Amino acid sequence: MTDKISKALFEYCLRLGDSPLILGQRLGEWCGHGPILEEDIALTNIALDLIGQSRAFLTYAGEIEAKGRTEDDLAFLRNEREFRNLLLTEQPNGDFAQTMLRQLFVSAFQYYFYSALKLSKDKTLSALAEKSLKEVSYHLRHSAQWVIRLGDGTSESKARLENALDELWKYTGDLFDMDDTDTILIKEGIVPDLNLLREDWLDKISETFGLASISIPENVFMMSGSRKGKHTEHLGHMLSEMQYLQRAFPGATW
Amino acid sequence: MxxxxxxxxxxxxxxxxxxxxxxxxxxxxxxxxxxxxxxxxxxxxxxxxxxxxxxxxxxxxxxxxxxxxxxxxxxxxxVFSPVWTTDWLNDEAKEKLREYGIAPPDGKSTDKSLLTGKPKIINCPRCGSKKTVLVSQFGSTACKALYKCESCLEPFDYFKCH
Incomplete structure (x- = not known):
C-alpha cells in the first residue's frame, strides 16, 4: 500500500469509527430515561451495537496508522477538530421524535453504505461492513417504524416529528459529502462512491415519510464540514463529558 | 509437552x-x-x-x-470473517435453548424479510402456543428479542435469527 493510500485509509477509518462512536454515546444518554422500559432497552441496545462497530473500525484505523494508537487512544485522546463523525450523529437527543428521526437518517445511510462497503477490496473493511450491516438492519427497521407511528399518530406526536425534521434535515447533505480521500479510495475499489447511494437513501426516506404523512422539506441550505473536522457546537460539549476521565486521570483503567 | x-x-x-x-x-x-x-x-x-x-x-x-x-x-x-450467524447453531443447541426458556432462532439468516416483512410467528418455549406477539426487537441481550405469549401470558426471549 502506498503512503498516499494508507493515509487516506486511516482518515476514512476514522470516519467509519467516529460516527458510530458519537451516535452510540448520544444514545447512551437515554439510559434510564427512555419513555418506556422496552424503548430504554432498545436505545441502549442500538448504542451497544454502534460502540462495538466503532471499536473495530478504530482498532483498524490504529493498525493502518501504525503509530501504536489503540481504539481507546483514538476515542479518548483526540480533540474535537480531529473527529470525523457525521454532523447528524452529534446532534442532541432532543425529544424522542428527534432521536428517532436522527436514527432513521443515519441507519438508512449506514444500511446502504455497508451494503456497498461489503464489496470492498479491503478484506477487513468488507468483513466489518458485513457484520455491521446485519445490526443496522434492526436499527433501520426500528427507527422507521417509530417515525411512521409518530407522524401518523396524534397531533402532538406529528408536531414533534415535524419540529425534529426542521432541526435535522439540514444535516443530511453532510452524509454524502466527499473529498480527495474518497477519490483516492474509490479508485482503489476500497470504498463506495457515496453519490451512488443517495437515491436509495432518499427512496427509503420518502417511502417512510409517505407512511408517516410528512413531507421532505424543500430548498433547505445544507450544512457540511464533518469530513474536515468542522463540527457544530454540540460535539465539544459532548467530548468534554465523554473524555473527562482519561483527560483528568490519563491511563486510568477499571 | x-x-x-x-x-x-x-x-x-x-x-x-x-x-x-x-x-x-x-x-x-x-x-x-x-x-x-x-x-x-x-x-x-x-x-x-x-x-x-x-x-x-x-x-x-x-x-x-x-x-x-x-x-x-x-x-x-x-476474527470478523466469516461473519457470525445463528445458522451455526445445531438442533441440539436449539433444543437446549428451548428447554432453558429461550425460543431458538427460526429459519435461516438469509431470509430477507427482516426489513420489510411482518415479525415471524414464534412458538412459546414454555407452552408451545403460536399465539405470541413481538414486544420489542431488542431484548435482554443484543442477540435476543422480547416476545409475549398470549396463551400462557408469559414473556419470553427469542434468540433472533441473525
Whole structure:
C-alpha cells in the first residue's frame, strides 16, 4: 500500500469509527430515561451495537496508522477538530421524535453504505461492513417504524416529528459529502462512491415519510464540514463529558 | 509437552456462554479455530454482535480454562470473517435453548424479510402456543428479542435469527 493510500485509509477509518462512536454515546444518554422500559432497552441496545462497530473500525484505523494508537487512544485522546463523525450523529437527543428521526437518517445511510462497503477490496473493511450491516438492519427497521407511528399518530406526536425534521434535515447533505480521500479510495475499489447511494437513501426516506404523512422539506441550505473536522457546537460539549476521565486521570483503567 | 488440538477443543466445549449458560461457546459458534504453535495455543473467536459485552469474559474464561491444564501461553485472536450467524447453531443447541426458556432462532439468516416483512410467528418455549406477539426487537441481550405469549401470558426471549 502506498503512503498516499494508507493515509487516506486511516482518515476514512476514522470516519467509519467516529460516527458510530458519537451516535452510540448520544444514545447512551437515554439510559434510564427512555419513555418506556422496552424503548430504554432498545436505545441502549442500538448504542451497544454502534460502540462495538466503532471499536473495530478504530482498532483498524490504529493498525493502518501504525503509530501504536489503540481504539481507546483514538476515542479518548483526540480533540474535537480531529473527529470525523457525521454532523447528524452529534446532534442532541432532543425529544424522542428527534432521536428517532436522527436514527432513521443515519441507519438508512449506514444500511446502504455497508451494503456497498461489503464489496470492498479491503478484506477487513468488507468483513466489518458485513457484520455491521446485519445490526443496522434492526436499527433501520426500528427507527422507521417509530417515525411512521409518530407522524401518523396524534397531533402532538406529528408536531414533534415535524419540529425534529426542521432541526435535522439540514444535516443530511453532510452524509454524502466527499473529498480527495474518497477519490483516492474509490479508485482503489476500497470504498463506495457515496453519490451512488443517495437515491436509495432518499427512496427509503420518502417511502417512510409517505407512511408517516410528512413531507421532505424543500430548498433547505445544507450544512457540511464533518469530513474536515468542522463540527457544530454540540460535539465539544459532548467530548468534554465523554473524555473527562482519561483527560483528568490519563491511563486510568477499571 | 505436546499439545493436542482435540484436547483444546474439548476444553472449549465445556465453557458456557456467560449470558446463556446452557450452551457452550462452541455450540454458539463463537470459538472458530484452534492453532498450536510450539508451546503456544491460539484460539480464534468471533463476536455474535459487534458490541457483545460478554466477549471480554469469554476471552478470560478461555485463557483461564486452558491455563488450568498446565499450558502457559494462550493467545486470543478476534476474527470478523466469516461473519457470525445463528445458522451455526445445531438442533441440539436449539433444543437446549428451548428447554432453558429461550425460543431458538427460526429459519435461516438469509431470509430477507427482516426489513420489510411482518415479525415471524414464534412458538412459546414454555407452552408451545403460536399465539405470541413481538414486544420489542431488542431484548435482554443484543442477540435476543422480547416476545409475549398470549396463551400462557408469559414473556419470553427469542434468540433472533441473525
Amino acid at each position: 505436546l499439545i493436542q488440538k482435540e484436547k483444546i477443543w474439548s476444553i472449549l466445549k465445556e465453557i458456557p456462554d456467560p449470558e446463556i449458560p446452557v450452551i457452550s461457546i462452541v455450540d454458539l459458534g463463537i470459538a472458530r479455530d484452534v492453532r498450536i504453535e510450539g508451546e503456544k495455543v491460539i484460539v480464534d473467536i468471533t463476536p455474535t454482535y459487534s458490541g457483545c459485552p460478554a466477549m471480554n469474559t469469554i476471552e478470560k474464561d478461555i485463557i483461564e480454562k486452558i491455563k488450568e491444564t498446565g499450558i502457559e501461553r494462550v493467545e486470543i485472536n478476534t
